[in-house]
Amino acid sequence: MTGGAAVTGGGAVTVGGLGEAGILRILNRRFAAVPAAGDWPEGTVGPGDDAAVVAAPDGRFVITTDAMAQDRDFRMAWPAADPRGSSAGAGGGFAGGYSTGWKAAAQNLSDVNAMGGDPSGLLLALTMPPTTPVEWIDGLAAGLAGAVIHLGADRCRVVGGDLGSDDRITLAVTATGDLAGRPAVRRTLSTGGFGGPGRGGSVRPPADGGDPGLDLVLCGRAGWAAAGLDVLDTRREELLCRLGAAERAGDSGVRRTAALASSAQLRPRPPLGAGRRAAESGALAMMDVSDGLLKDAGRLAAANGLRAELDADWVRSEARALEPLARTLDRDAEDWVSAGGEDYGILAVKPAGTGVPAGFRRVGRLVGRLPGGPAGPEQDTAQAPGGWDHFTGPLRSSRPQSG
Amino acid sequence: MTGGAAVTGGGAVTVGGLGEAGILRILNRRFAAVPAAGDWPEGTVGPGDDAAVVAAPDGRFVITTDAMAQDRDFRMAWPAADPRGSSAGAGGGFAGGYSTGWKAAAQNLSDVNAMGGDPSGLLLALTMPPTTPVEWIDGLAAGLAGAVIHLGADRCRVVGGDLGSDDRITLAVTATGDLAGRPAVRRTLSTGGFGGPGRGGSVRPPADGGDPGLDLVLCGRAGWAAAGLDVLDTRREELLCRLGAAERAGDSGVRRTAALASSAQLRPRPPLGAGRRAAESGALAMMDVSDGLLKDAGRLAAANGLRAELDADWVRSEARALEPLARTLDRDAEDWVSAGGEDYGILAVKPAGTGVPAGFRRVGRLVGRLPGGPAGPEQDTAQAPGGWDHFTGPLRSSRPQSG
Numbered sequence: 167m168t169g170g171a172a173v174t175g176g177g178a179v180t181v182g183g184l185g186e187a188g189i190l191r192i193l194n195r196r197f198a199a200v201p202a203a204g205d206w207p208e209g210t211v212g213p214g215d216d217a218a219v220v221a222a223p224d225g226r227f228v229i230t231t232d233a234m235a236q237d238r239d240f241r242m243a244w245p246a247a248d249p250r251g252s253s254a255g256a257g258g259g260f261a262g263g264y265s266t267g268w269k270a271a272a273q274n275l276s277d278v279n280a281m282g283g284d285p286s287g288l289l290l291a292l293t294m295p296p297t298t299p300v301e302w303i304d305g306l307a308a309g310l311a312g313a314v315i316h317l318g319a320d321r322c323r324v325v326g327g328d329l330g331s332d333d334r335i336t337l338a339v340t341a342t343g344d345l346a347g348r349p350a351v352r353r354t355l356s357t358g359g360f361g362g363p364g365r366g367g368s369v370r371p372p373a374d375g376g377d378p379g380l381d382l383v384l385c386g387r388a389g390w391a392a393a394g395l396d397v398l399d400t401r402r403e404e405l406l407c408r409l410g411a412a413e414r415a416g417d418s419g420v421r422r423t424a425a426l427a428s429s430a431q432l433r434p435r436p437p438l439g440a441g442r443r444a445a446e447s448g449a450l451a452m453m454d455v456s457d458g459l460l461k462d463a464g465r466l467a468a469a470n471g472l473r474a475e476l477d478a479d480w481v482r483s484e485a486r487a488l489e490p491l492a493r494t495l496d497r498d499a500e501d502w503v504s505a506g507g508e509d510y511g512i513l514a515v516k517p518a519g520t521g522v523p524a525g526f527r528r529v530g531r532l533v534g535r536l537p538g539g540p541a542g543p544e545q546d547t548a549q550a551p552g553g554w555d556h557f558t559g560p561l562r563s564s565r566p567q568s569g
Numbered sequence: 570m571t572g573g574a575a576v577t578g579g580g581a582v583t584v585g586g587l588g589e590a591g592i593l594r595i596l597n598r599r600f601a602a603v604p605a606a607g608d609w610p611e612g613t614v615g616p617g618d619d620a621a622v623v624a625a626p627d628g629r630f631v632i633t634t635d636a637m638a639q640d641r642d643f644r645m646a647w648p649a650a651d652p653r654g655s656s657a658g659a660g661g662g663f664a665g666g667y668s669t670g671w672k673a674a675a676q677n678l679s680d681v682n683a684m685g686g687d688p689s690g691l692l693l694a695l696t697m698p699p700t701t702p703v704e705w706i707d708g709l710a711a712g713l714a715g716a717v718i719h720l721g722a723d724r725c726r727v728v729g730g731d732l733g734s735d736d737r738i739t740l741a742v743t744a745t746g747d748l749a750g751r752p753a754v755r756r757t758l759s760t761g762g763f764g765g766p767g768r769g770g771s772v773r774p775p776a777d778g779g780d781p782g783l784d785l786v787l788c789g790r791a792g793w794a795a796a797g798l799d800v801l802d803t804r805r806e807e808l809l810c811r812l813g814a815a816e817r818a819g820d821s822g823v824r825r826t827a828a829l830a831s832s833a834q835l836r837p838r839p840p841l842g843a844g845r846r847a848a849e850s851g852a853l854a855m856m857d858v859s860d861g862l863l864k865d866a867g868r869l870a871a872a873n874g875l876r877a878e879l880d881a882d883w884v885r886s887e888a889r890a891l892e893p894l895a896r897t898l899d900r901d902a903e904d905w906v907s908a909g910g911e912d913y914g915i916l917a918v919k920p921a922g923t924g925v926p927a928g929f930r931r932v933g934r935l936v937g938r939l940p941g942g943p944a945g946p947e948q949d950t951a952q953a954p955g956g957w958d959h960f961t962g963p964l965r966s967s968r969p970q971s972g
Contacts, residue, residue, distance in 0.1 A: 209629055211753050214872075216683035216856050217633035217746070219753045222625035226612055229728060230620035231634075231743055233694035235735035280619035291636035291694075291741035325632060328741075332638035338694035338731075338741030340634055343620070350614050350622045453619050469617075 181303055182296025186329050189303065193290070196307035197324035200314050205323075218325040220287050220342060227286065228343035228350065230277035232270070236335040240266040242302065244398060244432060263305025264312065265432035266337070271313035273456060274341035275322070276436035276510040280454035281350045282445035283343030285322035285438070288314065290339055293332035306337075309433075317438050351445045351452040353469040355380075355515065379518040380450070380532040382466075382474060384511050385440035385525045387430070388459050389499065392506020393488050394431025396495050397424045408494050417490040424491055436510035440525055447523040449514035458507040459529070466513060467532050476504060476530040484529075584706055585699025589732050592706065596693070599710035600727035603717050608726075621728040623690050623745060630689065631746035631753065633680035635673070639738040643669040645705070647801060647835060666708025667715065668835035669740070674716035676859060677744035678725070679839035679913040683857035684753045685848035686746030688725035688841070691717065693742055696735035709740075712836075720841050754848045754855040756872040758783075758918065782921040783853070783935040785869075785877060787914050788843035788928045790833070791862050792902065795909020796891050797834025799898050800827045811897050820893040827894055839913035843928055850926040852917035861910040862932070869916060870935050879907060879933040887932075 181189050194213070197203060206212045211219035220227070234240055244262035271288060278285045290310065294303070314322050325342075349356070397405065405424070412420040436454065444452055451470065455462045463474035485492075485499035492499035514523070515532060522528055584592050597616070600606060609615045614622035623630070637643055647665035674691060681688045693713065697706070717725050728745075752759070800808065808827070815823040839857065847855055854873065858865045866877035888895075888902035895902035917926070918935060925931055 209752065211684070211755060215753075215755050216680040217631045217686070217744075217753075219629050219631050219684065219748065222628055222630050225625055225628055226622050227625050227630055227745075228620045228622050229632075229690065229692065229743075229745065230731075231692040231694045231729060231741070232731045233696045233733045233739070233741060235696045235733055235739070238696070238735055239733060277619040281614070281622065283620070287632065289632065289634040289743060291634045291743075293636045293638045293641075293739060326634060328633075328635045330636045330638055330642060332641055332737070332739065334736065336636070336638070336696060336735065336739045336741075338634070338636060338739075338743075340632075340692060340694075340741075340743040341620075342630075342632065345622065349612065350618075352614060352618050 179300045180296060181294060181298045181300055184300065189329055192300065192304050193307045193327070196304065196311045199308075199311045200323060201320050202323045213324065213326050218287070218289075220323075220325055222286075222344065224345060224347045226345060228278050228281050228283040228345060229340065230274055231338060231340040232274050232277070233336060233338040234266070234270050240269065241398075242335075263302035263307075264309035267306035267309025267311075268313040268433045269309075270306075270337050270339040271310045271341075272317060272434045272436055273508075273510060274339045275313065275317060275319055275438060276434075276454045276456070278341050278343035279436055279438050279441040280452055280512060281343070281345070281352070282348055282441045282449075282452065283345050283350070284442065285314075285319040285341055285343045287323055287325040287342040288339060289325055289341075290327035290337065291330075292327065292335070292337050293330040294335045295333055296331060298335060310339075313433070317435060319438055348442070348445055351441070351449050351514070353451055353453050353466055355450045355470050380472070381516045381518050381522075381528050382463060382476075382530040382532065383444070383449075383514050383516050383522050383526040384455070384459075384529045385437045385444070385514075385523070385527075386435075386455070386509055386511025388455065388484055388504075388509050388511060388529075389488055389502035389506045390427050390430035391434055391508035392431075392458075392502040393423075393491055393497070393499075394427035394429065395506075395508075396497055396502075397428045397491070398431060400495060412490060412494040417494065420490045420494050423488065424494075427488070427491060431508065434508055434510050437512060437525065440512040440523075444512060444514040444516075444523045444526065447516075448520060449516055449523070451515040453513055455509055455511045455513050456507055458505040459513070460504050461507075462513060463530060466515065470532065471535050472532040473534045474530060475533055477528070480527070480529045582703045583699060584697060584701045584703055587703065592732055595703065595707050596710045596730070599707065599714045602711075602714045603726060604723050605726045616727065616729050621690070621692075623726075623728055625689075625747065627748060627750045629748060631681050631684050631686035631748060632743065633677055634741060634743040635677050635680070636739060636741040637669070637673050643672065644801075645738075666705035667712035670709035670712025670714075671716040671836045672712075673709075673740050673742045674713045674744075675720065675837045675839055676911075676913060677742045678716065678720060678722055678841060679837075679857045679859070681744050681746035682839055682841050682844040682913075683855055683915060684746070684748070684755070685751055685844045685852075685855065686748050686753070687845065688717075688722040688744055688746045690726055690728040690745040691742060692728055692744075693730035693740065694733075695730065695738070695740050696733040697738045698736055699734060701738060713742075716836070720838060722841055751845070751848055754844070754852050754917070756854055756856050756869055758853045758873050783875070784919045784921050784925075784931050785866060785879075785933040785935065786847070786852075786917050786919050786925050786929040787858070787862075787932045788840045788847070788917075788926070788930075789838075789858070789912055789914025791858065791887055791907075791912050791914060791932075792891055792905035792909045793830050793833035794837055794911035795834075795861075795905040796826075796894055796900070796902075797830035797832065798909075798911075799900055799905075800831045800894075801834060803898060815893060815897040820897065823893045823897050826891065827897075830891070830894060834911065837911055837913050840915060840928065843915040843926075847915060847917040847919075847926045847929065850919075851923060852919055852926070854918040856916055858912055858914045858916050859910055861908045862916070863907050864910075865916060866933060869918065873935065874938055875935040876937045877933060878936055880931070883930070883932045 275285045467474035485503045488499040678688045870877035888906045891902040
């Protein structure tokens, strides 16, 4: 930020006049707020060189990357706070940048979580046009740092990045993590056995149609981010009209539900630490729910030559809190729960009868056997009855096959 | 590639019909050609899960990321091979995708090289429109794998990635590396001493105007990628006309120089291993030359409170091979050498009189002391007399201050 003008200009100041040096100053100021920012152990190297050097205490590291594009994965016009237009609360004053930064960090931290890891680093590759408001970029950096801080990734640093220019804004965030000596929990069932890795026993693939004895357990909510997207996609005047009508009809909590849902879309809260807890309690396979529960449970199942069944009672019960909002917007709350993505819960497979890890709920099971044996992750769309594909658009959304 | 149609369709087949699963199949087939692709040690996890788990044998890893945007950092219409329009040679049949993939890999492998590391992994975050030709994406993946193979990064795997849709293509590549127990060589002068890290002694900052005793040494060429960009930016008819005239005037090698220069731009060859060699021979500071020798040498100097002087004789001698091409295109070969970026050589600082590492040449020295002491990397543009800034455009290009 070159002097106070960039802060107080209220969106009029753009990055074009700053050059890379000025933009870097803005980003680095925000990233310095991360608790671990100042703490670079002997032998490691922080941002500012050609590359960073990050500690990997157990001789391995978890790594993942995600790209986000303007108007596809985020929108410049998204509100910083709730759908009533207030800019109070976290992110006020940063316009949509804060939420975009938060979400970019959250979805990558979630991937580390999904392997059972603890986040250690974030990298930001950012392209943007010279006309990008400085306020938006400042918000982006604050949101990225905010997610690290508020989601509790307290050993995670921003370790590097790259700036480039383009006609539109794209971000690619890379996250790294530590496993602290634990085996990673993969999508394919661990052969370490029912008691968890290293405790003996072996996975018995279920016979055709037989009881598989494999429960699907979830930590985190489902459907709220999808509901939030529908709230955010409704024109403001229409939204206020519909919310008012719902309140007059007796749905007194619908305005608060709408606010919570849009917050779930704008600033998702992956349950960091849940992946580690599931791993420690003997989860055999695991992933995060980013593209919708049906699609992702289908992927988890297909990777093991099985099918996923969601528990229809659970879907109904999970949908209950969203029903008034769904009525208000002419949507289906059970669709939100079963096919809606971006809540970033942790979906794990546990042997039936071995208990549910703290913070998790049983949401379904794995059954049967697909013809042709286990499928790789790239062969999953045929088995996925709902959710989102970036290139073909929405996949067929259907009610869960009840279990 | 879903059947032979996508291969033989000659650009008519687009990614829109494939879905993420089909695109992943294309990418993974190419990445499987990397020598280390099948070799995942115990405890590590390859692509296909939420995140990969990569070995870091000495308990640390090097990490860097770079973003590339269509029409800024690469062009869809770029030829696969040389400026005569032949599609023979590496990359033939892949259109511009091959060069784009190669370059994205090369510039990230170069950043690992610049810390003294050996590349261990690449991640690809890719956004593209559904109208992107399958051939182009197949070429992108082949080029990425091709760079890993032909640049000799023989322990580097493609460890993961992400796909998203956007109106234009952007790539963000992340690279990781091993230091095998060596200290990283940074832009700031090592305090480990003249004899190299751990060999005692200390760096003596030069007195004002005094002899600094710090040589700048370079491995790799300078100016060829910039010359290549000018070749590629010249209309084909005009280029052929100018090359013909130059040949008739006696510059018999100019056509070959143009081909080599455009190849240097399209498929740069960072000297992998040079960073490690410089580190082992006692380099005190190091970086790669991505934005131009004057700008990057200025950065290296400014990070230590010093100024960089390029050796005018060296610049003249390095420019000699490019002179006929420069005459042909009405450009200045010494400008290419001193201000042109993207050759990805390794620029290192050695104590004067301690010898030049194998494959390096002395190109200048560090002198004097800037007011205010060492500057961070974000404060460097004021000191950098040439090169490129993504947001303000070309910086002032001037002749090197002769040393």
